[in-house]
Amino acid sequence: MEKRYSEMTAYELNNEIGRLNEKAKKAEQMGMVSEFAVYERKMLLAKAYLLDPEDYQPGTTYEMVDDQSTFVISYMNGRFAWGFRNGSSELEGVPISLLKNK
Numbered sequence: 001m002e003k004r005y006s007e008m009t010a011y012e013l014n015n016e017i018g019r020l021n022e023k024a025k026k027a028e029q030m031g032m033v034s035e036f037a038v039y040e041r042k043m044l045l046a047k048a049y050l051l052d053p054e055d056y057q058p059g060t061t062y063e064m065v066d067d068q069s070t071f072v073i074s075y076m077n078g079r080f081a082w083g084f085r086n087g088s089s090e091l092e093g094v095p096i097s098l099l100k101n102k
Contacts, residue, residue: 064100079095
């Protein structure tokens with residue numbers, strides 16, 4: 001049985017990220033777009049477990065890693081920040097690995 005990301009050490013998480021990166025590259029080379037997207041999302045979630053949620057504060061605006069969006073955190077729930085992207089009125093949750101820490 002596989003471990004949950006929350007049960008893994010930093011070393012195990014880095015190994016998992018490397019493994020997922022290899023799978024994502026293979027999927028991309030084979031033109032498997034949806035499989036590639038799944039591996040990308042899994043990598044983002046694993047990376048979130050390498051970050052400290054205490055570094056992300058509600059009420060603060062963060063730039064997202066895509067360099068095109070901003071995100072205002074309303075509240076934190078584990079490794080996810082819940083808030084609003086680009087001033088939208090729709091609440092959404094994103095892994096903290098998608099936010100650039102100031």
